[in-house]
Amino acid sequence: xxxxxxxxxxxxxxxxxxxxxxxxxxxxxxxxxxxxxxxxxxxxxxxxxxxxxxxxxxxxxxxxxxxxxxxxxxxxxxxxxxxxxxxxxxxxxxxxxxxxxxxxxxxxxxxxxxxxxxxxxxxxxxxxxxxxxxxxxxxxxxxxxxxxxxxxxxxxxxxxxxxxxxxxxxxxxxxxxxxxxxxxxxxxxxxxxxxxxxxxxxxxxxxxxxxxxxxxxxxxxxxxxxxxxxxxxxxxxxxxxxxxxxxxxxxxxxxxxxxxxxxxxxxxxxxxxxxxxxxxx
Numbered sequence: 073x074x075x076x077x078x079x080x081x082x083x084x085x086x087x088x089x090x091x092x093x094x095x096x097x098x099x100x101x102x103x104x105x106x107x108x109x110x111x112x113x114x115x116x117x118x119x120x121x122x123x124x125x126x127x128x129x130x131x132x133x134x135x136x137x138x139x140x141x142x143x144x145x146x147x148x149x150x151x152x153x154x155x156x157x158x159x160x161x162x163x164x165x166x167x168x169x170x171x172x173x174x175x176x177x178x179x180x181x182x183x184x185x186x187x188x189x190x191x192x193x194x195x196x197x198x199x200x201x202x203x204x205x206x207x208x209x210x211x212x213x214x215x216x217x218x219x220x221x222x223x224x225x226x227x228x229x230x231x232x233x234x235x236x237x238x239x240x241x242x243x244x245x246x247x248x249x250x251x252x253x254x255x256x257x258x259x260x261x262x263x264x265x266x267x268x269x270x271x272x273x274x275x276x277x278x279x280x281x282x283x284x285x286x287x288x289x290x291x292x293x294x295x296x297x298x299x300x301x302x303x304x305x306x307x308x309x310x311x312x313x314x315x316x317x318x319x320x321x322x323x324x325x326x327x328x329x330x331x332x333x334x335x336x337x338x339x340x341x342x343x344x345x346x347x348x349x350x351x352x353x
Contacts, residue, residue: 089128089129089130089172090128090129090165090171090172091126091127091128091129092124092125092127092128092129092131092132092135092158092161092162093124093125093126093127094165094171095129095161095162095164095165095166095171095172096117096124096158096161098161098164098165098168098169098171099117099157099160099161099164099165100114100117100161102164102168102169103160103164103168108225108229109224109225111224111229111276112224112225112276113157115276116153116154116157117154117157117158117161119154120135120139120154120155120157120158123135123138123139124158129162129172129176130176132158132159132162132176132177132179132180133176133179133180133181135158136155136158136180136181136182136183139151139154139155140155140183148183148184151183152182152183152184155180155182155183156182159177159180159182162174162176162177162180163177190335191294191295191296191299191302191303192299192302192303192306193217193292193295193299193300193303197290197292197295198217198303200290200291200292201213201286201287201290201292201295202214202286203290204285204286204287204289204290205282205283205286206282207269208269208272208274209279209282209283209286210266211265211266211268211269211272212227212228212266212269212272212279213283213297213300214262214263214266215227215259215263215266215267216297216300216301216304217263217300217303217304218259218260218262218263218304219244219257219259219260219263219304220257220301220304220305220308220321220322221244221246221257221301222298222301223276223279223297223300224276226246227272228272228276228279230244230270230271230272231270231271232267232270232271234246234270235259235267235270236256241258241259242258242259242264242267243256243257243258243259244256244257244259246323249323255323257321280297283297301322302333304321304322305318305321305322305330305333306333308321309333315327315330315331315333315334316330318330318333
């Protein structure tokens with residue numbers, strides 16, 4: 073059978089199927105340098121490398137199914153992101169470089185991601201977490217809480233030039249967001265000291281491990297780094313911000329992304345209703 077296939081390829085009747093490696097190599101070389109989260113995308117692809125290395129594009133669907141089955145402990149969103157970048161590589165190689173036919177990417181089905189988490193740290197928990205960290209790590213995670221920025225794709229790429237000062241106030245200029253407008257983030261006075269540590273030079277894995285160690289020391293083993301962003305949104309809502317305002321602060325493209333926090337509204341709504349004027353009977 074293999075001899076017949078090679079003969080058909082040599083005669084021009086059948087083309088040898090491109091490998092997934094070729095598509096990923098093109099994606100990394102030509103596309104990732106232009107992505108905001110390019111470094112994170114490369115790390116996701118590196119995790120899946122042993123599964124697709126040397127495999128043809130037609131195996132993409134099976135690779136997806138096998139990877140999901142082999143990683144039951146991973147967060148669904150993490151699995152989905154890794155496989156999504158793999159699919160994006162196939163599509164990019166086909167559309168921009170004419171490699172393959174794109175059919176493999178079309179057949180690939182990503183697992184559903186249900187990452188709804190309701191972990192919101194209060195002041196005491198944050199203080200315990202930060203107290204267990206070295207100063208540089210504390211600076212990163214302090215900014216993560218007080219700005220609501222994503223620590224990998226936003227904070228780790230910040231340079232000192234991103235800091236904009238107006239008198240005693242300080243802002244972070246994140247450039248043009250996906251919403252099409254410039255994303256300017258005010259820095260809370262309690263977090264301005266952390267700006268002195270820009271840029272963060274260590275690898276993301278080093279900061280990740282430091283966070284994991286600190287949460288264990290603080291007795292907060294249920295907490296994940298992204299929970300600081302959720303805690304930021306929770307604090308804003310508790311302080312009286314609307315969902316629309318929280319969406320702007322988090323640079324969400326649509327209000328649908330912000331609606332995950334609607335469960336925080338009832339308690340504040342009770343307090344708001346209590347403030348209505350009392351009408352004498």
